[in-house]
Amino acid sequence: MITKPKGTYDLLGVDAKISTYISHEIEDMMANYNYELIRTPIFEATELFHRSVGENTDIVTKETYDFKDRGDRSITLRPEGTAGVVRSLIENKLYGNRNDTIKLYYNGTMYRYERPQSGRNREFTQFGIEAFNSSDPMIDAEVISIGYYLLNNLGIEATVHINSLGDAESRKKYTEALVAYLRPHIKELCSDCQKRIDTNPLRILDCKVDKDNEILKNTPKISNYLSDESKDRFKKLKSYLDILEVNYEINDKIVRGLDYYDENVWEYIADSDQVTLGGGGRYNHLVENLGGPSIPAVGFAMGIERLILNIKENIDLSNLEQMVDVYIMSVNEEEKMHALEIAQYLRLNNISCEINSNNLSLKSQFKVADNLKAKFLLILNTDDLNKGLINVKDNATKEEMKVDEAEIVDWIIGNI
Ligand code: AMP
Numbered sequence: 001m002i003t004k005p006k007g008t009y010d011l012l013g014v015d016a017k018i019s020t021y022i023s024h025e026i027e028d029m030m031a032n033y034n035y036e037l038i039r040t041p042i043f044e045a046t047e048l049f050h051r052s053v054g055e056n057t058d059i060v061t062k063e064t065y066d067f068k069d070r071g072d073r074s075i076t077l078r079p080e081g082t083a084g085v086v087r088s089l090i091e092n093k094l095y096g097n098r099n100d101t102i103k104l105y106y107n108g109t110m111y112r113y114e115r116p117q118s119g120r121n122r123e124f125t126q127f128g129i130e131a132f133n134s135s136d137p138m139i140d141a142e143v144i145s146i147g148y149y150l151l152n153n154l155g156i157e158a159t160v161h162i163n164s165l166g167d168a169e170s171r172k173k174y175t176e177a178l179v180a181y182l183r184p185h186i187k188e189l190c191s192d193c194q195k196r197i198d199t200n201p202l203r204i205l206d207c208k209v210d211k212d213n214e215i216l217k218n219t220p221k222i223s224n225y226l227s228d229e230s231k232d233r234f235k236k237l238k239s240y241l242d243i244l245e246v247n248y249e250i251n252d253k254i255v256r257g258l259d260y261y262d263e264n265v266w267e268y269i270a271d272s273d274q275v276t277l278g279g280g281g282r283y284n285h286l287v288e289n290l291g292g293p294s295i296p297a298v299g300f301a302m303g304i305e306r307l308i309l310n311i312k313e314n315i316d317l318s319n320l321e322q323m324v325d326v327y328i329m330s331v332n333e334e335e336k337m338h339a340l341e342i343a344q345y346l347r348l349n350n351i352s353c354e355i356n357s358n359n360l361s362l363k364s365q366f367k368v369a370d371n372l373k374a375k376f377l378l379i380l381n382t383d384d385l386n387k388g389l390i391n392v393k394d395n396a397t398k399e400e401m402k403v404d405e406a407e408i409v410d411w412i413i414g415n416i
Contacts, residue, residue, distance in 0.1 A: 007122025040084035054259025141240030278302030
Protein backbone atom coordinates (compact mmCIF):
# COMPACT_ATOMS: atom_id res chain seq x y z
CA MET A 1 0.00 0.00 0.00
CA ILE A 2 1.25 3.46 -0.85
CA THR A 3 0.72 5.80 2.09
CA LYS A 4 0.64 9.58 2.32
CA PRO A 5 3.96 11.39 2.80
CA LYS A 6 4.95 12.18 6.42
CA GLY A 7 3.43 15.42 7.68
CA THR A 8 0.52 15.44 5.21
CA TYR A 9 -3.11 14.44 5.83
CA ASP A 10 -6.30 13.66 3.95
CA LEU A 11 -9.11 16.06 4.75
CA LEU A 12 -12.12 13.82 5.47
CA GLY A 13 -15.49 13.56 7.20
CA VAL A 14 -16.26 16.03 9.95
CA ASP A 15 -12.91 17.84 9.46
CA ALA A 16 -13.83 18.47 5.82
CA LYS A 17 -17.20 19.87 6.91
CA ILE A 18 -15.60 22.16 9.49
CA SER A 19 -13.11 23.29 6.86
CA THR A 20 -15.93 24.18 4.44
CA TYR A 21 -17.77 25.97 7.24
CA ILE A 22 -14.63 28.01 8.03
CA SER A 23 -14.16 28.86 4.32
CA HIS A 24 -17.74 30.13 4.08
CA GLU A 25 -17.27 32.25 7.20
CA ILE A 26 -14.05 33.67 5.70
CA GLU A 27 -15.72 34.49 2.40
CA ASP A 28 -18.65 36.23 4.11
CA MET A 29 -16.31 38.29 6.28
CA MET A 30 -14.05 39.19 3.37
CA ALA A 31 -17.03 40.54 1.44
CA ASN A 32 -18.17 42.61 4.45
CA TYR A 33 -14.71 44.10 5.00
CA ASN A 34 -14.10 44.58 1.24
CA TYR A 35 -11.10 42.26 0.74
CA GLU A 36 -10.53 40.67 -2.67
CA LEU A 37 -9.35 37.10 -3.26
CA ILE A 38 -5.85 36.63 -4.67
CA ARG A 39 -4.43 33.23 -5.73
CA THR A 40 -0.70 33.01 -6.30
CA PRO A 41 1.41 29.96 -7.34
CA ILE A 42 2.18 27.23 -4.82
CA PHE A 43 5.80 27.34 -5.98
CA GLU A 44 7.91 30.42 -6.57
CA ALA A 45 11.57 31.22 -7.30
CA THR A 46 13.63 30.24 -4.22
CA GLU A 47 15.15 33.73 -4.09
CA LEU A 48 11.76 35.28 -3.31
CA PHE A 49 11.65 33.64 0.13
CA HIS A 50 15.32 34.30 0.88
CA ARG A 51 14.78 37.99 0.22
CA SER A 52 11.48 38.31 2.07
CA VAL A 53 11.14 35.79 4.91
CA GLY A 54 14.90 36.21 5.62
CA GLU A 55 18.13 34.25 5.06
CA ASN A 56 18.59 33.51 8.76
CA THR A 57 15.06 32.58 9.77
CA ASP A 58 14.19 29.02 10.82
CA ILE A 59 11.78 28.81 7.88
CA VAL A 60 14.44 29.51 5.25
CA THR A 61 17.38 27.73 6.89
CA LYS A 62 15.61 24.54 7.95
CA GLU A 63 12.09 24.24 6.63
CA THR A 64 11.69 25.01 2.94
CA TYR A 65 11.01 22.42 0.25
CA ASP A 66 13.56 23.42 -2.40
CA PHE A 67 14.19 21.68 -5.69
CA LYS A 68 15.57 22.22 -9.16
CA ASP A 69 12.94 21.87 -11.89
CA ARG A 70 13.69 20.21 -15.22
CA GLY A 71 14.86 23.56 -16.57
CA ASP A 72 17.44 23.80 -13.74
CA ARG A 73 15.60 26.67 -11.99
CA SER A 74 15.70 26.89 -8.18
CA ILE A 75 12.14 26.50 -7.00
CA THR A 76 10.61 26.53 -3.50
CA LEU A 77 7.17 25.38 -2.36
CA ARG A 78 5.76 28.44 -0.61
CA PRO A 79 6.23 28.28 3.18
CA GLU A 80 3.91 31.28 3.69
CA GLY A 81 1.61 33.53 1.68
CA THR A 82 2.83 37.11 2.01
CA ALA A 83 5.93 36.88 -0.21
CA GLY A 84 3.91 35.60 -3.20
CA VAL A 85 1.23 38.26 -2.72
CA VAL A 86 3.86 41.02 -2.64
CA ARG A 87 5.60 39.56 -5.70
CA SER A 88 2.24 39.58 -7.50
CA LEU A 89 1.42 43.13 -6.35
CA ILE A 90 4.70 44.34 -7.87
CA GLU A 91 4.61 42.20 -11.02
CA ASN A 92 1.01 43.16 -11.84
CA LYS A 93 1.45 46.76 -10.65
CA LEU A 94 -1.71 46.35 -8.57
CA TYR A 95 -0.87 49.63 -6.84
CA GLY A 96 -1.33 51.58 -10.14
CA ASN A 97 -2.01 55.22 -9.32
CA ARG A 98 -4.24 54.30 -6.43
CA ASN A 99 -4.29 56.19 -3.20
CA ASP A 100 -6.85 53.96 -1.49
CA THR A 101 -6.01 50.86 0.55
CA ILE A 102 -5.48 47.67 -1.49
CA LYS A 103 -7.07 44.82 0.45
CA LEU A 104 -6.38 41.20 -0.51
CA TYR A 105 -6.91 37.75 1.03
CA TYR A 106 -5.78 34.20 0.29
CA ASN A 107 -6.60 30.74 1.58
CA GLY A 108 -4.23 28.03 0.41
CA THR A 109 -1.70 25.31 1.16
CA MET A 110 1.79 26.06 2.49
CA TYR A 111 4.78 23.75 2.92
CA ARG A 112 7.33 23.60 5.73
CA TYR A 113 9.66 20.72 6.52
CA GLU A 114 8.90 20.67 10.24
CA ARG A 115 8.67 17.87 12.79
CA PRO A 116 5.02 16.80 12.47
CA GLN A 117 2.87 16.85 15.61
CA SER A 118 -0.67 17.88 16.53
CA GLY A 119 -1.38 21.18 14.75
CA ARG A 120 1.98 21.11 12.95
CA ASN A 121 2.12 19.55 9.49
CA ARG A 122 4.42 19.71 6.49
CA GLU A 123 1.53 20.60 4.21
CA PHE A 124 -0.95 22.95 5.89
CA THR A 125 -3.44 25.65 5.00
CA GLN A 126 -3.27 29.32 5.82
CA PHE A 127 -5.91 31.98 5.48
CA GLY A 128 -4.29 35.38 5.34
CA ILE A 129 -5.05 38.98 4.53
CA GLU A 130 -2.80 41.81 3.38
CA ALA A 131 -3.65 45.52 3.29
CA PHE A 132 -1.29 47.70 1.22
CA ASN A 133 -0.85 51.43 0.82
CA SER A 134 -1.84 52.72 4.25
CA SER A 135 0.44 53.24 7.23
CA ASP A 136 -2.44 54.35 9.45
CA PRO A 137 -2.64 52.21 12.62
CA MET A 138 -6.40 52.23 12.07
CA ILE A 139 -5.88 49.69 9.28
CA ASP A 140 -3.68 47.60 11.65
CA ALA A 141 -6.65 47.58 14.02
CA GLU A 142 -9.07 46.60 11.23
CA VAL A 143 -6.77 43.75 10.15
CA ILE A 144 -6.32 42.51 13.74
CA SER A 145 -10.05 42.69 14.37
CA ILE A 146 -10.83 40.58 11.29
CA GLY A 147 -8.82 37.67 12.67
CA TYR A 148 -10.26 38.18 16.13
CA TYR A 149 -13.88 38.27 14.92
CA LEU A 150 -13.33 35.33 12.58
CA LEU A 151 -12.34 33.31 15.66
CA ASN A 152 -15.28 34.79 17.53
CA ASN A 153 -17.74 33.87 14.78
CA LEU A 154 -16.34 30.34 14.77
CA GLY A 155 -16.92 30.11 18.53
CA ILE A 156 -13.18 30.13 19.37
CA GLU A 157 -12.21 32.17 22.43
CA ALA A 158 -8.85 33.85 21.90
CA THR A 159 -6.80 36.83 23.03
CA VAL A 160 -4.72 38.95 20.71
CA HIS A 161 -1.19 39.42 22.08
CA ILE A 162 0.18 42.67 20.68
CA ASN A 163 3.64 44.22 20.69
CA SER A 164 5.59 46.88 18.84
CA LEU A 165 8.95 46.05 17.24
CA GLY A 166 9.35 49.72 16.41
CA ASP A 167 10.96 51.21 13.32
CA ALA A 168 14.37 50.10 12.03
CA GLU A 169 16.24 52.62 14.20
CA SER A 170 14.44 51.62 17.45
CA ARG A 171 14.91 47.95 16.62
CA LYS A 172 18.64 48.42 16.00
CA LYS A 173 19.11 50.11 19.38
CA TYR A 174 17.04 47.46 21.13
CA THR A 175 18.87 44.59 19.42
CA GLU A 176 22.22 46.02 20.57
CA ALA A 177 20.95 46.25 24.15
CA LEU A 178 19.52 42.73 23.99
CA VAL A 179 22.76 41.24 22.64
CA ALA A 180 24.80 43.09 25.30
CA TYR A 181 22.50 41.66 28.02
CA LEU A 182 22.44 38.10 26.63
CA ARG A 183 26.08 37.66 25.57
CA PRO A 184 27.45 36.91 29.09
CA HIS A 185 24.69 34.27 29.64
CA ILE A 186 24.56 32.77 26.18
CA LYS A 187 26.12 29.41 27.15
CA GLU A 188 23.15 28.86 29.49
CA LEU A 189 20.67 29.02 26.60
CA CYS A 190 19.80 26.33 24.01
CA SER A 191 22.05 25.59 21.03
CA ASP A 192 19.65 27.36 18.62
CA CYS A 193 19.76 30.52 20.76
CA GLN A 194 23.57 30.33 20.77
CA LYS A 195 23.43 30.65 16.97
CA ARG A 196 20.60 33.20 16.99
CA ILE A 197 22.61 35.69 19.04
CA ASP A 198 24.70 36.32 15.91
CA THR A 199 22.10 35.73 13.20
CA ASN A 200 18.68 36.73 14.55
CA PRO A 201 18.87 37.85 18.22
CA LEU A 202 15.21 38.97 18.52
CA ARG A 203 14.09 35.38 17.94
CA ILE A 204 15.71 34.39 21.23
CA LEU A 205 12.80 36.19 22.95
CA ASP A 206 10.24 33.67 21.72
CA CYS A 207 12.44 30.57 22.11
CA LYS A 208 10.16 27.68 23.06
CA VAL A 209 13.00 25.71 24.76
CA ASP A 210 14.13 28.48 27.08
CA LYS A 211 10.81 30.19 27.65
CA ASP A 212 10.87 29.64 31.44
CA ASN A 213 14.54 30.49 31.85
CA GLU A 214 15.07 33.44 34.25
CA ILE A 215 17.57 34.94 31.78
CA LEU A 216 14.79 35.40 29.22
CA LYS A 217 12.34 36.66 31.81
CA ASN A 218 14.64 39.60 32.63
CA THR A 219 15.60 40.78 29.14
CA PRO A 220 15.51 44.54 28.40
CA LYS A 221 12.05 45.71 27.30
CA ILE A 222 11.58 46.83 23.71
CA SER A 223 9.01 49.41 24.88
CA ASN A 224 11.90 51.38 26.45
CA TYR A 225 13.63 51.67 23.08
CA LEU A 226 10.78 52.79 20.83
CA SER A 227 10.92 56.13 19.03
CA ASP A 228 8.16 58.63 19.84
CA GLU A 229 6.54 57.86 16.50
CA SER A 230 6.49 54.09 17.11
CA LYS A 231 5.12 54.67 20.62
CA ASP A 232 2.39 56.85 19.18
CA ARG A 233 1.48 54.20 16.57
CA PHE A 234 1.21 51.55 19.27
CA LYS A 235 -0.88 53.83 21.48
CA LYS A 236 -3.26 54.62 18.63
CA LEU A 237 -3.52 50.92 17.78
CA LYS A 238 -4.67 50.21 21.33
CA SER A 239 -7.35 52.90 21.27
CA TYR A 240 -8.67 51.65 17.91
CA LEU A 241 -8.76 48.09 19.22
CA ASP A 242 -10.78 49.35 22.19
CA ILE A 243 -13.32 50.87 19.81
CA LEU A 244 -13.49 47.59 17.86
CA GLU A 245 -13.93 45.67 21.13
CA VAL A 246 -11.04 43.33 20.49
CA ASN A 247 -9.79 41.38 23.50
CA TYR A 248 -6.02 42.06 23.56
CA GLU A 249 -3.07 42.12 25.90
CA ILE A 250 0.43 43.55 25.56
CA ASN A 251 3.12 40.88 25.28
CA ASP A 252 6.68 42.06 24.69
CA LYS A 253 7.84 38.54 23.83
CA ILE A 254 5.95 38.57 20.52
CA VAL A 255 8.61 39.05 17.83
CA ARG A 256 7.32 36.81 14.97
CA GLY A 257 9.46 34.37 13.04
CA LEU A 258 9.83 36.24 9.77
CA ASP A 259 12.30 39.04 9.15
CA TYR A 260 10.04 41.41 7.27
CA TYR A 261 7.95 42.61 10.22
CA ASP A 262 8.25 45.99 11.87
CA GLU A 263 6.16 48.29 14.10
CA ASN A 264 2.94 46.66 15.37
CA VAL A 265 2.94 42.84 15.52
CA TRP A 266 0.54 40.39 17.11
CA GLU A 267 -0.51 36.77 17.61
CA TYR A 268 -3.91 35.18 18.17
CA ILE A 269 -3.64 32.83 21.15
CA ALA A 270 -6.41 30.38 22.07
CA ASP A 271 -7.72 30.91 25.61
CA SER A 272 -8.32 27.18 26.10
CA ASP A 273 -4.80 25.79 25.50
CA GLN A 274 -2.61 28.82 24.68
CA VAL A 275 -1.93 27.51 21.16
CA THR A 276 -0.99 30.17 18.61
CA LEU A 277 -3.69 30.19 15.94
CA GLY A 278 -2.21 32.92 13.79
CA GLY A 279 -0.10 36.00 13.71
CA GLY A 280 0.81 39.04 11.74
CA GLY A 281 2.17 42.53 11.71
CA ARG A 282 3.31 45.51 9.69
CA TYR A 283 5.88 45.09 6.96
CA ASN A 284 6.47 48.60 5.66
CA HIS A 285 9.64 47.81 3.69
CA LEU A 286 8.96 44.46 2.07
CA VAL A 287 7.44 45.79 -1.16
CA GLU A 288 10.44 48.05 -1.67
CA ASN A 289 12.94 45.32 -0.71
CA LEU A 290 11.44 43.06 -3.36
CA GLY A 291 11.91 45.69 -6.06
CA GLY A 292 8.59 47.57 -5.89
CA PRO A 293 7.82 51.14 -4.86
CA SER A 294 7.78 52.17 -1.20
CA ILE A 295 4.35 50.93 -0.10
CA PRO A 296 3.49 50.26 3.55
CA ALA A 297 1.60 47.07 4.37
CA VAL A 298 0.08 45.06 7.17
CA GLY A 299 -1.33 41.53 7.33
CA PHE A 300 -1.74 38.26 9.19
CA ALA A 301 -1.99 34.53 8.54
CA MET A 302 -3.98 31.92 10.40
CA GLY A 303 -3.62 28.13 10.30
CA ILE A 304 -6.83 26.42 9.25
CA GLU A 305 -5.82 23.03 10.73
CA ARG A 306 -5.39 24.61 14.16
CA LEU A 307 -8.84 26.21 13.85
CA ILE A 308 -10.33 22.80 12.94
CA LEU A 309 -8.65 21.18 15.97
CA ASN A 310 -9.88 23.91 18.30
CA ILE A 311 -13.44 23.80 16.94
CA LYS A 312 -13.52 20.01 17.23
CA GLU A 313 -12.39 20.05 20.84
CA ASN A 314 -14.62 22.86 22.07
CA ILE A 315 -17.80 23.08 20.08
CA ASP A 316 -21.00 21.04 19.81
CA LEU A 317 -20.74 19.42 16.38
CA SER A 318 -24.27 18.04 16.20
CA ASN A 319 -25.45 20.66 13.70
CA LEU A 320 -22.60 19.65 11.39
CA GLU A 321 -23.73 16.03 11.36
CA GLN A 322 -26.85 16.78 9.34
CA MET A 323 -26.11 15.90 5.71
CA VAL A 324 -29.44 16.45 3.89
CA ASP A 325 -32.84 17.99 4.52
CA VAL A 326 -34.78 15.38 2.58
CA TYR A 327 -34.37 11.70 1.66
CA ILE A 328 -36.63 10.34 -1.11
CA MET A 329 -37.42 6.63 -0.93
CA SER A 330 -38.37 4.56 -3.96
CA VAL A 331 -38.43 0.83 -4.77
CA ASN A 332 -39.54 0.47 -8.42
CA GLU A 333 -38.76 2.15 -11.73
CA GLU A 334 -41.87 4.37 -11.74
CA GLU A 335 -41.21 5.62 -8.19
CA LYS A 336 -37.57 6.15 -9.09
CA MET A 337 -38.52 8.46 -11.97
CA HIS A 338 -40.74 10.55 -9.66
CA ALA A 339 -37.94 10.59 -7.06
CA LEU A 340 -35.46 11.86 -9.62
CA GLU A 341 -37.80 14.63 -10.76
CA ILE A 342 -38.73 15.78 -7.23
CA ALA A 343 -35.07 15.66 -6.13
CA GLN A 344 -34.08 17.89 -9.01
CA TYR A 345 -36.74 20.50 -8.11
CA LEU A 346 -35.75 20.46 -4.44
CA ARG A 347 -32.03 20.75 -5.19
CA LEU A 348 -32.58 23.61 -7.63
CA ASN A 349 -34.58 25.31 -4.87
CA ASN A 350 -31.67 25.07 -2.40
CA ILE A 351 -33.07 22.11 -0.48
CA SER A 352 -30.42 19.43 0.05
CA CYS A 353 -31.70 16.00 -0.79
CA GLU A 354 -30.64 12.42 -1.46
CA ILE A 355 -32.26 9.60 -3.41
CA ASN A 356 -31.91 5.83 -3.54
CA SER A 357 -29.33 5.35 -6.28
CA ASN A 358 -28.27 1.83 -5.21
CA ASN A 359 -31.59 -0.02 -5.53
CA LEU A 360 -31.66 -0.52 -1.76
CA SER A 361 -34.50 -2.24 0.11
CA LEU A 362 -36.93 0.01 2.03
CA LYS A 363 -35.32 -1.08 5.31
CA SER A 364 -31.84 -0.06 4.12
CA GLN A 365 -33.19 3.25 2.82
CA PHE A 366 -34.60 4.08 6.30
CA LYS A 367 -31.13 3.41 7.71
CA VAL A 368 -29.40 5.59 5.11
CA ALA A 369 -31.89 8.41 5.77
CA ASP A 370 -31.13 8.19 9.51
CA ASN A 371 -27.38 8.26 8.87
CA LEU A 372 -27.82 11.35 6.73
CA LYS A 373 -29.93 12.91 9.53
CA ALA A 374 -32.63 13.77 6.96
CA LYS A 375 -35.38 15.94 8.44
CA PHE A 376 -38.08 14.67 6.07
CA LEU A 377 -38.54 11.36 4.27
CA LEU A 378 -40.60 11.26 1.10
CA ILE A 379 -41.79 7.65 1.02
CA LEU A 380 -43.01 7.25 -2.55
CA ASN A 381 -45.52 4.50 -3.38
CA THR A 382 -47.33 3.80 -6.62
CA ASP A 383 -50.89 4.06 -5.15
CA ASP A 384 -50.28 7.56 -3.78
CA LEU A 385 -48.44 8.69 -6.91
CA ASN A 386 -51.43 7.64 -9.06
CA LYS A 387 -53.54 10.01 -6.93
CA GLY A 388 -50.94 12.78 -7.28
CA LEU A 389 -49.90 12.46 -3.61
CA ILE A 390 -46.65 12.09 -1.73
CA ASN A 391 -46.32 10.37 1.63
CA VAL A 392 -44.14 12.64 3.83
CA LYS A 393 -42.66 11.56 7.16
CA ASP A 394 -41.19 14.01 9.65
CA ASN A 395 -38.17 12.00 10.79
CA ALA A 396 -37.97 13.73 14.20
CA THR A 397 -41.63 13.44 15.28
CA LYS A 398 -42.28 10.32 13.12
CA GLU A 399 -45.55 11.98 12.05
CA GLU A 400 -46.74 11.05 8.51
CA MET A 401 -48.93 13.08 6.13
CA LYS A 402 -49.96 13.20 2.48
CA VAL A 403 -48.99 16.21 0.40
CA ASP A 404 -50.00 17.08 -3.18
CA GLU A 405 -47.10 16.21 -5.52
CA ALA A 406 -47.52 19.57 -7.27
CA GLU A 407 -47.11 21.36 -3.90
CA ILE A 408 -44.24 19.31 -2.49
CA VAL A 409 -41.40 21.79 -3.08
CA ASP A 410 -43.34 24.69 -1.55
CA TRP A 411 -44.46 22.46 1.33
CA ILE A 412 -40.87 21.45 2.15
CA ILE A 413 -39.63 25.05 1.86
CA GLY A 414 -42.41 26.12 4.23
CA ASN A 415 -41.71 23.41 6.79
CA ILE A 416 -37.92 23.08 6.81
P1 AMP B 1 3.51 31.85 10.72
O1 AMP B 1 3.43 32.06 9.25
O2 AMP B 1 4.66 30.96 11.13
O3 AMP B 1 3.39 33.08 11.51
O4 AMP B 1 2.22 30.97 11.10
C1 AMP B 1 0.93 31.52 11.16
C2 AMP B 1 -0.02 30.42 11.58
O5 AMP B 1 0.01 29.38 10.60
C3 AMP B 1 0.37 29.71 12.86
O6 AMP B 1 -0.11 30.39 13.98
C4 AMP B 1 -0.32 28.37 12.69
O7 AMP B 1 -1.69 28.46 12.99
C5 AMP B 1 -0.16 28.13 11.21
N1 AMP B 1 1.00 27.26 10.95
C6 AMP B 1 2.30 27.63 10.79
N2 AMP B 1 3.07 26.56 10.56
C7 AMP B 1 2.25 25.48 10.57
C8 AMP B 1 2.44 24.07 10.39
N3 AMP B 1 3.63 23.55 10.13
N4 AMP B 1 1.36 23.26 10.45
C9 AMP B 1 0.12 23.77 10.72
N5 AMP B 1 -0.11 25.08 10.89
C10 AMP B 1 0.93 25.93 10.82
